Amino acid sequence: MTRLTPRARLGLVLTGALAILWIVPFWWMAVAALRPAAVPVLEMGSLLPSWPPSLSSLADAWDSADFPVYYLNTTVMVLGILAVQLVTVTLAAYAFARLRFKGERVVFYAFLLQLLLVPPIFIVPNLITVVDLGLYDRLLGVMAPYFVSAFGTFLLRQTFRRIPVELEEAARLDGAGLLMLLRHVYLPLSIPALVAFSIVSVTSHWNEFLWPLMVVNSPDRQVLTVGLASFTQNAESASDWSVMAAGTLLVVLPLLVAFLAFQRRFVNSFVFSGLK
Amino acid sequence: MALALPAPLRVNAASARPGRRWMVAWLLLAPSLVLLALFTYGPILRVLHESLYGSPLPGQAAPFLGLDNYARLLGDPAFRNAAWNTALYAFWTILPGMGLGLVLALALEATSRVSSVLRAVFFFPTLVPLVAAASIFVFLFLPGIGLLDRYLALIGIRGPNWLGDPDVALYAIIGLTVWKNAGYYMLFFLAGLQQVQQDLYDAATIDGAGVLARLRHVTLPALRPTMAFVFVIALVNVLVAVDHVFVLTKGGPSGTTDLILFFIYRQAHENHDLGFAAAATVVSVAVLLLISGLGIETLERGLRKEEGA
Numbered sequence: 001m002t003r004l005t006p007r008a009r010l011g012l013v014l015t016g017a018l019a020i021l022w023i024v025p026f027w028w029m030a031v032a033a034l035r036p037a038a039v040p041v042l043e044m045g046s047l048l049p050s051w052p053p054s055l056s057s058l059a060d061a062w063d064s065a066d067f068p069v070y071y072l073n074t075t076v077m078v079l080g081i082l083a084v085q086l087v088t089v090t091l092a093a094y095a096f097a098r099l100r101f102k103g104e105r106v107v108f109y110a111f112l113l114q115l116l117l118v119p120p121i122f123i124v125p126n127l128i129t130v131v132d133l134g135l136y137d138r139l140l141g142v143m144a145p146y147f148v149s150a151f152g153t154f155l156l157r158q159t160f161r162r163i164p165v166e167l168e169e170a171a172r173l174d175g176a177g178l179l180m181l182l183r184h185v186y187l188p189l190s191i192p193a194l195v196a197f198s199i200v201s202v203t204s205h206w207n208e209f210l211w212p213l214m215v216v217n218s219p220d221r222q223v224l225t226v227g228l229a230s231f232t233q234n235a236e237s238a239s240d241w242s243v244m245a246a247g248t249l250l251v252v253l254p255l256l257v258a259f260l261a262f263q264r265r266f267v268n269s270f271v272f273s274g275l276k
Numbered sequence: 277m278a279l280a281l282p283a284p285l286r287v288n289a290a291s292a293r294p295g296r297r298w299m300v301a302w303l304l305l306a307p308s309l310v311l312l313a314l315f316t317y318g319p320i321l322r323v324l325h326e327s328l329y330g331s332p333l334p335g336q337a338a339p340f341l342g343l344d345n346y347a348r349l350l351g352d353p354a355f356r357n358a359a360w361n362t363a364l365y366a367f368w369t370i371l372p373g374m375g376l377g378l379v380l381a382l383a384l385e386a387t388s389r390v391s392s393v394l395r396a397v398f399f400f401p402t403l404v405p406l407v408a409a410a411s412i413f414v415f416l417f418l419p420g421i422g423l424l425d426r427y428l429a430l431i432g433i434r435g436p437n438w439l440g441d442p443d444v445a446l447y448a449i450i451g452l453t454v455w456k457n458a459g460y461y462m463l464f465f466l467a468g469l470q471q472v473q474q475d476l477y478d479a480a481t482i483d484g485a486g487v488l489a490r491l492r493h494v495t496l497p498a499l500r501p502t503m504a505f506v507f508v509i510a511l512v513n514v515l516v517a518v519d520h521v522f523v524l525t526k527g528g529p530s531g532t533t534d535l536i537l538f539f540i541y542r543q544a545h546e547n548h549d550l551g552f553a554a555a556a557t558v559v560s561v562a563v564l565l566l567i568s569g570l571g572i573e574t575l576e577r578g579l580r581k582e583e584g585a
């Protein structure tokens with residue numbers, strides 16, 4: 001830890017003041033969620049927690065929307081996307097890292113294009129594709145456009161390249177085929193990159209909204225973000241602010257807990273990430 | 277940066293026989309390429325094709341319209357309005373967002389316990405779904421009793437109807453976006469700052485450069501690639517971020533928060549005018565590619581000039 005110059009100290013004080021402003025929305029959400037549901041609406045703007053904290057708003061929120069189903073669907077969605085991505089990304093990354101082939105440059109740029117033209121831009125044609133594939137109103141339809149990840153491919157390609165070729169040669173002499181090689185040489189040595197990619201993938205798809213809103217119709221296949229949007233709409237019309245804040249807290253809480261537990265990992269993986 | 281261009285590949289004697297290697301490569305790339313064809317290249321062709329057709333009448337094929345959809349698009353006040361709003365939204369989210377990200381990175385660059393806590397505070401909004409952020413801001417923006425008005429009243433300011441006033445609503449949404457994204461851009465600038473060589477700073481200090489001079493002549497030029505990178509991320513973010521519009525304003529009041537993707541969604545989903553929506557997609561993708569290309573080009577040219585000088 002270095003000693004700070006007076007100027008750096010001043011910078012910290014000013015950014016600290018800004019940070020308070022930054023955290024106020026979350027603070028309000030937590031304070032409001034822990035208030036009893038029947039608080040007069042004029043009190044709701046207060047940033048002072050009511051004492052003792054009440055879990056009744058959280059309970060109301062939990063009961064008035066299908067949160068267990070939303071959690072389950074969201075978890076299935078993000079883990080499903082990740083599982084397929086890890087396979088496609090590993091295979092493609094190996095081809096780019098270690099194999100030389102005709103047309104490599106063209107294919108590389110074709111992958112690059114996906115970093116700019118992210119699936120949400122093509123909501124309309126993608127929806128038609130999903131309907132054609134018979135995946136409309138199914139979580140699989142929400143997941144499909146994300147099964148390939150140019151970002152993951154490039155991240156892993158860089159990592160694979162740093163692995164000494166001699167390791168591969170030794171494994172080959174021992175008779176390892178390509179899949180063995182990936183499983184026993186490349187993947188174990190790429191765990192930090194795989195973790196970084198997984199964090200970015202899971203968080204960005206956890207936040208997906210417009211695309212699942214369009215693909216899924218049935219209430220029992222809704223994900224958290226879509227469920228929250230319809231839930232807050234109802235709460236807003238009923239002016240149930242503490243219940244609304246509680247519903248939002250339920251969506252944010254897993255992210256908050258994970259973030260506090262793995263802060264450094266999160267930050268590093270997002271530095272890695274670039275385009276999601 | 278994760279996305280370096282391909283370096284010359286090393287020849288790998290031990291891997292598959294040379295004659296087979298290209299086949300293995302294509303086989304490994306096949307799953308990704310099939311998916312890219314379905315959800316990236318296919319859609320490009322599909323919107324190009326569809327933008328030339330009108331809506332199908334019952335029992336008939338969709339009529340071929342040529343470029344009529346584009347002509348209609350350019351003359352459509354709702355599209356021009358959405359395009360203008362998106363331009364404003366882009367300007368006011370990208371510049372202040374990147375500027376704030378850079379300032380935060382410079383302020384929080386030194387490692388200390390305080391600065392790492394502050395970094396976490398600024399980064400957390402990035403992780404939260406935009407829909408959740410918007411649900412919190414619904415109450416923040418509530419006229420009279422909301423968080424913002426309540427605390428502005430303490431210093432004697434009477435706030436406008438944040439989401440209901442056509443002159444203000446877009447800027448309320450812009451404020452939410454800057455709040456959400458600044459910490460994300462901060463991280464990239466922090467990473468970029470670590471790449472700046474310490475001896476450049478030392479040399480500048482020996483030459484008698486003050487803090488501002490060092491910033492101008494050492495830090496900022498060194499951050500150019502990071503800036504180009506963050507700019508492109510921010511640009512893509514502009515086009516795809518509509519979740520807050522859904523929750524907060526639905527494009528209102530009087531269309532002042534109608535952004536391009538929301539416009540496309542409405543044309544397709546509510547009006548079932550797929551050809552028209554496709555034409556709008558083609559135009560926005562073309563503009564996205566053009567601006568990100570120009571942005572990178574400009575920043576890289578500046579970089580080359582610095583290096584040549």
